[in-house]
Amino acid sequence: MLDANLKNQLKTYLEKITQPIELVASLDDGEKSRELRELLQEIAGLSPRITLVERRDDDERKPSFTINRPGADIGIRFAAIPLGHEFTSLVLALLQVGGHPLKLDADVIERIKQLDGDYRFETYLSLSCQNCPEVVQALDVMALLNPRIRHVAIDGALFQDEVEQRQIMAVPTIYLNGEVFGQGRAGVEEILAKLDTGAAARDAEKLNARDTFDVLVVGGGPAGAAAAIYAARKGIRTGVVAERFGGQVLDTLAIENFISVKETEGPKFAAALEQHVKAYDVDIMNLQRAEALVPGKVFEVRLANGAVLKSKSVVLATGARWREINVPGERQYRNHGVAYCPHCDGPLFKGKRVAVIGGGNSGVEAAIDLAGIVSHVTLLEFAAELRADAVLQRKLASLSNVTVITQAQTTEVTGDGSKVNGLSYKDRQSGELRHLELEGVFVQIGLVPNTEWLKGTVALSRHGEIEVDAKGQTSVPGLFAAGDATTVPYKQIVIAVGDGAKAALSAFEYLIRSSVEEAEPAREAATA
Structure with missing residues (x-):
C-alpha cells in the first residue's frame, strides 16, 4: 500500500519513538478492513516498538483502529484509512503516542490537562480536505494529554450512512458528546478557547x-x-x-x-x-x-x-x-449543501448533482474537479461568456457530465428545511425563471x-x-x-x-x- 520511498521516510520517523505502541484494529470481512489491515501491518513492520492487535467482536466502527500504549487507554481512534492529507495526522499520532515531545507551549499543555469534564469528539473529514488535518491533529494531542478527552477521526466517504443520517455536507465537522461543536479549520488554541470559558478574559488582561x-x-x-x-x-x-x-x-x-x-x-x-x-x-x-x-x-x-x-x-x-451570492437560502443552507471549497467538501457529494456559480478560473477549476466525483455539474455564469483561461475552458468542454449555462442570474437556493434540494435562476436573455434540482451548490464568485x-x-x-x-x-x-x-x-x-x-x-x-x-x-x- 505504501511505496518504497514513503516506507523509508516513515521508517526514519518511527526511529524517534521511545515507547512501545499498540495499533488495535477493529475489523470485519469487508474490502476496506483488508486495506486497513494491510496498511497497519506495513507500519508495524517498520518498527520493533509497534505491534498490531486485531479485534472483531467489539462494538467500534469497522474498519477503525486506535493508537495506544500497552496498558494505557489513550482516546485516539481513526475510523479511516488515513492516507492523502491525513497521512501526516497518522504519523504525528504515532510519534506523539510513542513519546516524541509535543510542540505546544507549556501553558497550553497545562490548560488542556486541567480541563474538567468528559469530552467525546468525533471529526468527520475527507482525505482530500486540506483543512481537516489541523483539526484531527489538535484533538489527537488533546486526547493524548487528557484521559477524559477522546477523539475519533471519521472518513465521511467510508461511513456514508453516518454522513447521511447526520446530514453532514461540509468538512471538517466536529461533534462533541453527540452535538455539533464546530465546522471548518481549527487548531488547539481555538478549540481550547471554546472549552475553557474563562480564556477570553485572561487573554484580554x-x-x-x-x-x-x-x-x-x-x-x-x-x-x-x-x-x-x-x-x-x-x-x-x-x-x-x-x-x-x-x-x-x-x-x-x-x-x-x-x-x-x-x-x-x-x-x-x-x-x-x-x-x-x-x-x-x-x-x-x-x-x-x-x-x-x-x-x-x-x-x-x-x-x-x-x-x-x-x-x-x-x-x-x-x-x-469568499464573496456570497446574497440570495435567499444561501446562508440558511451553508454547510448543508451550500459550500465554498470544492476540494474539501466535494467528496461528500459523490454521485450527486451539484451546481457551481461563477465562470472565472476558480469556478471552472471547481467544476472540473467536481466532475470527477459527482454525477453531474451545472456551471452558471452571470455574463454572456465564461471568463476563465482558454486552457481551462477547453478542459471543461471535454467533460461529458458538465453543463454550462451563461447569462444566468441565481435568484434562490432552495431546500427542504434541512438541506439543499435545488437552485433557481433567471435567464437574463429571455427573462424566464428556471429551477434546477440538485443536492449541492458551490459558490465561486471572487472575494x-x-x-x-x-x-x-x-x-x-x-x-x-x-x-x-x-x-x-x-x-x-x-x-x-x-x-x-x-x-x-x-x-x-x-x-x-x-x-x-x-x-x-x-x-x-x-x-x-x-x-x-x-x-x-x-x-x-x-x-x-
Missing part, C-alpha cells in the same frame, strides 16, 4: 498589559507576515494581531505561482510564513479579532475580547473572504475585503477596499495597508507579500520622520 508597539500589523496572511518581518528587521517593536495566522492561504489547495516555490499547498505555505515570522522578535497575538481602530498620535486597536492594543503606526493586512470594521475610519473604495497610494499609505497618516483588502489590482500571494514589505518600510519611514518632527520644536525651545 494579558493583551492590555502590552507596551505600545512601533508597528502593529493587523492580519496574519502573506501581506501581514511580510510586513512583520520587514518591520522587525528594522529593530523596532513589532506586533501581529490576527484572527487566524495564515489567513485565506489556509483555504488554498495548490500554490504553483509563488516565485521560487514550484509547488506547495496552502497550509504548508501558511506554516512556513509563521515560522519565518517567529524567527524574528515579533509579538504574535493569534486568534484575536480586531473590531475597531481609533486613529491618533498613538493608534488604538480594540479587540473582540475587550482588549486594547496601542501602536505608533499600524499596517492593515486583513485580507478577504470581498474584510474591512467592514473600518467604515468611517479610513477611506474605502465603493467595493470596500482600503484606498492606498504607491507606498501603501492610507487616508490616515501613520496608517498603512497591504494585500487583498486594498485597492491594489491583481489579488495574488506574491503581490500581497511585496505590498506587505512596502507598507512596513513606509511605516518605518513615517516613524523616523515623526521622531524628527517631534525633536525639532524641543531643540528650538532649548536654544531660544
